[in-house]
Amino acid sequence: MTRLMRNGDPRAAQTVKAQLRVRQMILDGELSAGDRVPELMLVERTGVSRTPIRAALLRLAEEGLLEPSSSGGFVVRAFDEADVCDAIDVRGMLEGAAARRAAQRRPSHAELTDLRDCVGAMDAIVKRRRVGVEQFSDFVRLNERYHSLLVGLAHSPVLTRAVERIVALPFASPSAFVMAQAALVDAHQTLIISQEQHRAILEALAAGASARAESVAREHSHLAKRNLQKAATREAPLRKVAGGNLIRLRLAAV
Amino acid sequence: MTRLMRNGDPRAAQTVKAQLRVRQMILDGELSAGDRVPELMLVERTGVSRTPIRAALLRLAEEGLLEPSSSGGFVVRAFDEADVCDAIDVRGMLEGAAARRAAQRRPSHAELTDLRDCVGAMDAIVKRRRVGVEQFSDFVRLNERYHSLLVGLAHSPVLTRAVERIVALPFASPSAFVMAQAALVDAHQTLIISQEQHRAILEALAAGASARAESVAREHSHLAKRNLQKAATREAPLRKVAGGNLIRLRLAAV
DNA sequence: TGGCGCCAAATTGTATACAATTTACGATAA
DNA sequence: TTATCGTAAATTGTATACAATTTGGCGCCA
Numbered sequence: 001m002t003r004l005m006r007n008g009d010p011r012a013a014q015t016v017k018a019q020l021r022v023r024q025m026i027l028d029g030e031l032s033a034g035d036r037v038p039e040l041m042l043v044e045r046t047g048v049s050r051t052p053i054r055a056a057l058l059r060l061a062e063e064g065l066l067e068p069s070s071s072g073g074f075v076v077r078a079f080d081e082a083d084v085c086d087a088i089d090v091r092g093m094l095e096g097a098a099a100r101r102a103a104q105r106r107p108s109h110a111e112l113t114d115l116r117d118c119v120g121a122m123d124a125i126v127k128r129r130r131v132g133v134e135q136f137s138d139f140v141r142l143n144e145r146y147h148s149l150l151v152g153l154a155h156s157p158v159l160t161r162a163v164e165r166i167v168a169l170p171f172a173s174p175s176a177f178v179m180a181q182a183a184l185v186d187a188h189q190t191l192i193i194s195q196e197q198h199r200a201i202l203e204a205l206a207a208g209a210s211a212r213a214e215s216v217a218r219e220h221s222h223l224a225k226r227n228l229q230k231a232a233t234r235e236a237p238l239r240k241v242a243g244g245n246l247i248r249l250r251l252a253a254v
Numbered sequence: 255m256t257r258l259m260r261n262g263d264p265r266a267a268q269t270v271k272a273q274l275r276v277r278q279m280i281l282d283g284e285l286s287a288g289d290r291v292p293e294l295m296l297v298e299r300t301g302v303s304r305t306p307i308r309a310a311l312l313r314l315a316e317e318g319l320l321e322p323s324s325s326g327g328f329v330v331r332a333f334d335e336a337d338v339c340d341a342i343d344v345r346g347m348l349e350g351a352a353a354r355r356a357a358q359r360r361p362s363h364a365e366l367t368d369l370r371d372c373v374g375a376m377d378a379i380v381k382r383r384r385v386g387v388e389q390f391s392d393f394v395r396l397n398e399r400y401h402s403l404l405v406g407l408a409h410s411p412v413l414t415r416a417v418e419r420i421v422a423l424p425f426a427s428p429s430a431f432v433m434a435q436a437a438l439v440d441a442h443q444t445l446i447i448s449q450e451q452h453r454a455i456l457e458a459l460a461a462g463a464s465a466r467a468e469s470v471a472r473e474h475s476h477l478a479k480r481n482l483q484k485a486a487t488r489e490a491p492l493r494k495v496a497g498g499n500l501i502r503l504r505l506a507a508v
Numbered sequence: 509t510g511g512c513g514c515c516a517a518a519t520t521g522t523a524t525a526c527a528a529t530t531t532a533c534g535a536t537a538a
Numbered sequence: 539t540t541a542t543c544g545t546a547a548a549t550t551g552t553a554t555a556c557a558a559t560t561t562g563g564c565g566c567c568a
Contacts, residue, residue: 015552040518051551054309159344161318268523269521
């Protein structure tokens with residue numbers, strides 16, 4: 001090989017490349033739950049050698065998408081509906097704690113600028129009469145940013161890290177429900193409710209209302225859970241969710 | 255090399271060996287916070303080659319003991335008192351949730367046998383008039399087991415995993431405070447209080463009192479936090495805590 | 509026909525060689 | 539003396555060769 005690889009971080013380019021590619025293969029269903037993941041297959045599909053492949057597999061195992069096999073190597077992890085609920089619950093607890101801590105710090109008006117802008121941009125989308133895939137995509141990005149900013153306002157590296165770890169599970173991400181909803185009928189309604197909660201949390205932060213900030217943030221995660229559960233009863237919406245392939249449906253025949 | 259390595263799991267023996275050795279080097283202070291960790295130094299100290307060393311470093315970074323350096327490689331991570339508090343808080347939230355979930359399942363008498371035995375064994379230690387280092391060591395082991403069993407009773411792999419990850423930080427472990435207390439005067443008192451909480455949680459689980467189980471479990475973590483904070487104001491007790499070397503004291507001169 | 513054992517292919521874990529970058533140090537000039 | 543540049547050493551990232559184990563299949567025997 002010995003390329004110069006001048007794009008991005010040239011330091012561990014092969015490892016990053018492999019990690020991104022394999023993650024995508026898992027989320028796209030190119031590898032399905034329970035499958036062994038032979039390194040040589042990844043070598044020929046990604047074009048990088050075994051060493052960075054192995055590093056990428058270790059990282060993906062830590063993310064939770066793979067699990068070590070008893071006879072060596074890794075297999076794609078499978079999840080059931082209970083796992084999805086638990087992951088969202090954990091995220092709710094952690095985000096709730098982050099919101100409380102952020103409110104307790106009584107953030108200044110300036111500190112909340114980014115969050116306010118985020119809410120404003122989402123408002124603009126939600127208020128439209130018609131919301132197409134383009135707008136859903138924008139909303140997903142803004143929603144991710146909102147949640148990331150919220151957690152960051154707690155100023156707790158430990159908390160931030162804990163959230164990042166649970167959100168590494170794609171269906172635990174705050175945006176998972178958005179894509180799930182996109183295929184359902186009352187999508188716009190859910191966006192309205194979600195956005196109201198975003199606004200309420202922001203208001204609580206500005207007022208230093210830590211208990212309210214926490215409880216709304218927790219309730220916000222329940223909304224995501226309910227929508228994912230709704231999606232999980234049907235095949236089509238679930239497949240729209242990132243990593244939905246990894247979730248075994250209750251209804252699926254054996 | 256090419257040893258047969260018939261002890262333990264022969265599969266990834268070198269990687270495990272390196273991981274254990276390097277972790278011990280960090281916790282013993284042989285490597286101090288902020289230090290770069292050159293791979294070749296570890297090669298000559300551990301006797302294994304760079305490949306398993308690199309795998310071990312990746313794992314230790316995921317544990318949180320190392321952090322990637324901008325110029326490649328890893329450095330030993332440094333923590334401050336706020337990080338310690340936050341980590342214990344997160345553990346408290348997760349263990350609280352686990353206790354609540356466990357109680358909601360209304361565990362049968364048989365399911366609680368191990369936990370009861372654990373509490374009984376700890377009672378025997380606490381009731382002694384004199385508690386020496388031997389007993390402290392036993393108590394640490396039993397305490398770890400108690401917390402592990404408690405989390406397991408929630409029957410939630412996601413929750414179990416989240417707890418394991420936060421507890422990987424040695425000072426966030428439920429036993430960290432025990433070793434911290436061992437050097438202080440009111441050690442026995444703290445053991446008594448801690449044990450009363452263990453008993454109360456068990457009682458709440460048996461009665462299916464989920465709210466009580468959660469609140470006591472959370473309060474239990476506050477006890478640990480208070481004791482670690484007490485230890486953190488003095489040099490000697492903090493050094494008794496596993497990984498205490500990684501914690502920068504507020505009082506330390508620059 | 510079905511089960512058991514042995515051999516070959518596949519796959520993982522480990523070691524090491526090579527390339528590229530970062531770091532350290534010393535010489536030189538202002 | 540101090541700052542800067544260039545070169546050499548150190549260190550990391552990557553590729554590949556080798557060893558050992560696991561897996562799959564084929565033949566043999568009951």
